[in-house]
Amino acid sequence: MKNTILFILFALISCNTPKRFEKEQKILNEIKSKYKIDSNDSSKVFILTGLDGCGACMDYTVKFIEENSNNPDLNFILSGQSHVKIKALFSYPTIHRKNFFRDTLQIALRKELVPKKNPKAFFCKSGTIIDSKDITYQNADSVFHYVNQFLIKK
Amino acid sequence: MFILISTILIFSCTNNNNLNITKFKIELISDKLISLDSLTDPWQTSFILSDDTHLQNQFFVLSGIDNSLQIYDWKTGKIQSKKILPKEGPNGVGDAGSLMVKSLDSIFVLSDFQFKLYQLDRNYNVVKSYSLLEMEGGKPSYGKGMFPTSKRFCKIGFFENKLYLGGYPLISALKEDFYLKGATSLSLNLKNNKIKYLTKFPPSYVKRFRQGKIIISQQTYPSLTYNYAKKQMVISHMTDENLEAFDLSNETSNYYFAGSNEQNDFTWASKNISEKEEFKYFTKQPYFSGVYYDNYRKVYYRIFEKPNPAKVDGYDGEPWTIPSIIIINENFEKIGETEIPKEYSLTSIIIAKEGPYLRKYVPDEDKMVFTLFELVKL
Numbered sequence: 001m002k003n004t005i006l007f008i009l010f011a012l013i014s015c016n017t018p019k020r021f022e023k024e025q026k027i028l029n030e031i032k033s034k035y036k037i038d039s040n041d042s043s044k045v046f047i048l049t050g051l052d053g054c055g056a057c058m059d060y061t062v063k064f065i066e067e068n069s070n071n072p073d074l075n076f077i078l079s080g081q082s083h084v085k086i087k088a089l090f091s092y093p094t095i096h097r098k099n100f101f102r103d104t105l106q107i108a109l110r111k112e113l114v115p116k117k118n119p120k121a122f123f124c125k126s127g128t129i130i131d132s133k134d135i136t137y138q139n140a141d142s143v144f145h146y147v148n149q150f151l152i153k154k
Numbered sequence: 155m156f157i158l159i160s161t162i163l164i165f166s167c168t169n170n171n172n173l174n175i176t177k178f179k180i181e182l183i184s185d186k187l188i189s190l191d192s193l194t195d196p197w198q199t200s201f202i203l204s205d206d207t208h209l210q211n212q213f214f215v216l217s218g219i220d221n222s223l224q225i226y227d228w229k230t231g232k233i234q235s236k237k238i239l240p241k242e243g244p245n246g247v248g249d250a251g252s253l254m255v256k257s258l259d260s261i262f263v264l265s266d267f268q269f270k271l272y273q274l275d276r277n278y279n280v281v282k283s284y285s286l287l288e289m290e291g292g293k294p295s296y297g298k299g300m301f302p303t304s305k306r307f308c309k310i311g312f313f314e315n316k317l318y319l320g321g322y323p324l325i326s327a328l329k330e331d332f333y334l335k336g337a338t339s340l341s342l343n344l345k346n347n348k349i350k351y352l353t354k355f356p357p358s359y360v361k362r363f364r365q366g367k368i369i370i371s372q373q374t375y376p377s378l379t380y381n382y383a384k385k386q387m388v389i390s391h392m393t394d395e396n397l398e399a400f401d402l403s404n405e406t407s408n409y410y411f412a413g414s415n416e417q418n419d420f421t422w423a424s425k426n427i428s429e430k431e432e433f434k435y436f437t438k439q440p441y442f443s444g445v446y447y448d449n450y451r452k453v454y455y456r457i458f459e460k461p462n463p464a465k466v467d468g469y470d471g472e473p474w475t476i477p478s479i480i481i482i483n484e485n486f487e488k489i490g491e492t493e494i495p496k497e498y499s500l501t502s503i504i505i506a507k508e509g510p511y512l513r514k515y516v517p518d519e520d521k522m523v524f525t526l527f528e529l530v531k532l
Contacts, residue, residue, distance in 0.1 A: 084195040084519045088219045110469045 021122075021129040027113040028122060028129060035101045037075060044073055044127075045147050047135075049119035050109050051080035051089075057118040060140035062089050064147075069094040073151050079103040079114060123150050177532040178453075178481050178490040186511065188213065188231045188522040195219050196522045200252040200306055203228060203504050209255065215522075216250050216263070223250070223261070223278065228506070231521075237278045239263070245280045247272045251304025256312055264319070266304040269294075271317065271342065284342055286319070286349060299324055300337040300351060306502045307377040307444030307457075311387060313402050316341045318352075318387055322374035328425060333359040338376045339389065339400070352387075353407060356394045367422030369393060372436045377444040379454065384484065390445035390456055393420040397445060397456065397486060410486035414458040414478060416440065437461060437474060446503040448510055451529060453489070454482040455503055455510065462496060473499030473515065481529065490532070498525070 028046065031037070049061055065076050078086060081104055086095060094100060107113070114120045115134065121143055123131040131150075133143045190196060198218035212234070213226040224236045240246045248265030255261050258276040265272065269286040288299030300321040311318035323336020337351035353376075359369070369392075377390040389398040395413030400406070417440050427435060440460040447454050459475035466472070473496040481490040494501075497515050504511040504524060511524035 082195060082519060084193060084219065088193050088195075106469050110467070 021132065024113055024122065024132065025129050027107065027111045030111075031077060031101075031103060031107050031113070034105065034107065035077075035103065037077075037101055044075060044124045045150060046075045046077060046122040046124065047119060047147075048077045048079060048103075048108050048114040048122065049135075050106075050114060050116055051078065051082055051085045053115075053117045054137060056137040057135055057140060058089070060137070060144070061119045061135055064140075064144050065100075066091060066094055069097045069100065071151070072099060074147075075099045075101065077101045077103050077108060079106050079108040081106065121147055123147075175483070175487055175489055178529045179532055180479055180481070180490075180492040180494065181528050181530050182494070182512075183509070183526040183528050185514065186231060186524045186526065188215075188226055188524070189233070190520055190522060191224075191233065191236070192520070193217070193220050194222075194224070196519060199522070200250075200304060201504075201522075202253060202255060202309075203506055204255045209258065212255075214253060214255055214261075216253050218249075218251075221247075221250050223253070223263075223274075239274075239278060245278070247274070247280065252306070252308075252310065254310035254312060254317065262310060262317060264302060264304050264310065266302050266321075269302065271302075271319075284344075284347055286340070286342065288324075288349075299349075300340055302340070303375050305375050305377075307446075308375060309378050309380070311378065311380040311382075313380070313382055313385070313387075315344050317344065318342075318378065318380070318402075320376045320378040320389070322376070327368050327371070327374070330360070330363060333363045338391075339378060339387065352405060353389060353398065353400055356391055356396060356398060356409060358394055358396075359391075362422050366425055368425050368427070370423050370427065370432045370436060372432070373439075373441060377442070379445050379447040381447050381449070381484070383449070388445055388447060388454060390442050392441040392443070393422065393439075394442075395420075397454070397482065399486065410482075412454075412456050412480060412482050412486065412488060414440075414442075414460075414480060415491050416458065416460055416478065437465070443477075443500065444502060446505060446510070448505050450505065450507055451510075452484050453529065454484075454486075456480040456482060457501065457503070458491075459500065462499070473497070475499045477501060 068074055119135040121133050121135060122129050135143050194217045200216040202214050204212050211228045213228040215224040220238055221241060222236050222238045225234045227234055239250050241248055247263045248268040250263045251266045252264045261274040263272045271284040272280050273282045275281050286302050287294035301324055302319045302321040308320040318341050320339045323332050325332040325336050333355050338355060339353045341350050341352055373392045379388050385402045387400040387402055396409040397412040399408050423435055438461050443457045443459050445454055445456045458478050458480055462473055462476050464472050465474055476496050477498050478491055478493040483489050498512050501513045509526045509528055511526050514523040514525050516523045
């Protein structure tokens with residue numbers, strides 16, 4: 001009986017894990033393909049954000065991106081059309097890093113991969129999303145700590 | 155027989171009145187470009203053309219991105235000066251939201267979320283700051299009074315040592331007091347720093363609330379304009395067909411019909427509308443987005459926005475609305491209405507001596523475009 005319950009639980013978990021992020025994975029793949037983002041080999045974290053929305057959430061996220069822009073395990077995708085906002089938010093070296101991408105077609109926002117109100121982090125292993133977290137004013141510190149821990153453990 | 159004659163007489167009188175009013179329409183004439191620097195987002199700006207005759211050709215722009223105050227030559231569209239306003243410190247002005255230029259030594263900057271108004275001199279130093287918070291027993295009382303909005307269509311006015319600002323009540327729109335008692339404008343006496351709440355929502359709002367309806371957050375902003383010669387502050391509420399004329403001397407309001415030919419019966423949201431549904435609901439509703447007094451031509455322009463049926467989502471490049479401009483004379487008689495192209499969706503109006511200008515949507519981020527229009531007699 002105990003084994004049967006364990007088996008059912010295991011089966012449920014294994015069925016749900018890929019499906020949980022099925023929609024998100026499809027959209028992220030579309031973005032990766034559109035902007036030629038290659039990240040299938042190692043574990044990666046994608047930080048996605050729109051250019052409007054919660055100012056304090058953006059402040060935290062911009063600071064994190066600036067401080068970590070030279071980390072190749074991180075990819076930053078900025079969804080929006082405004083060149084002015086990008087220039088106002090980020091330094092010239094950050095904007096020109098290889099892991100800094102501009103989603104000018106706003107695929108991430110349009111398909112609701114990232115909320116309009118706040119940024120979002122996606123955690124991947126071998127190109128597959130295994131976790132995600134919204135970045136809000138209240139939890140930004142803990143999410144970025146989680147990002148660092150995730151990358152250390154890879 | 156008597157009734158018949160009376161009816162004919164009344165009818166003829168009414169017709170004569172209508173015939174005496176000259177009707178107008180609007181014709182678009184030419185574009186004016188304001189060249190922006192690379193760190194100014196044209197849609198994150200607040201701007202005014204100074205009313206002061208000495209500053210006639212100076213166009214003031216507050217840029218939300220870098221908190222800067224920029225002055226342009228209105229004739230050439232070229233920048234003359236730019237100063238980044240500090241947010242903190244002795245000359246800090248917080249997040250500068252909107253401005254009013256009395257003279258170069260009296261530039262008033264509103265920081266709405268701080269409930270503060272700052273007076274700057276020509277060197278952009280803070281000369282004085284004023285609190286817009288409700289006071290109780292000599293201390294600021296948070297959660298009461300009015301939120302002073304810095305929306306472009308809600309102009310700050312100046313009349314006899316008082317500044318006038320619009321906003322919405324700091325009361326939940328689910329409570330009757332929001333419609334019955336909540337303030338939509340205030341005056342700030344620059345001599346004694348005292349604020350006084352002046353106007354409320356129109357009576358029709360209370361009636362609709364009692365029928366189980368509410369206005370949602372996007373519909374709460376009043377638009378303010380001023381006819382100083384007649385000592386009037388004129389208010390347009392977003393879902394009321396009437397204009398409110400507030401007498402600045404005796405502090406009373408009168409309401410005048412200034413609706414659109416399109417729709418004057420607004421469907422309000424039900425009390426249980428969810429936060430998620432609000433935006434979708436708002437995009438399907440017509441509303442009045444602003445009123446502007448033209449002191450050169452002695453008319454009011456009221457902008458009516460109806461939903462654009464071609465708009466599918468926020469990313470399709472279609473404007474949200476199709477606007478029209480209602481023209482009203484100083485006696486608050488409607489003298490015309492013209493539908494304008496959808497490039498002017500969510501537009502605002504600048505009143506200049508040579509004529510009024512409409513803000514035009516252009517995708518380029520390096521300029522602001524305004525189109526001069528003309529009132530044409532029909």
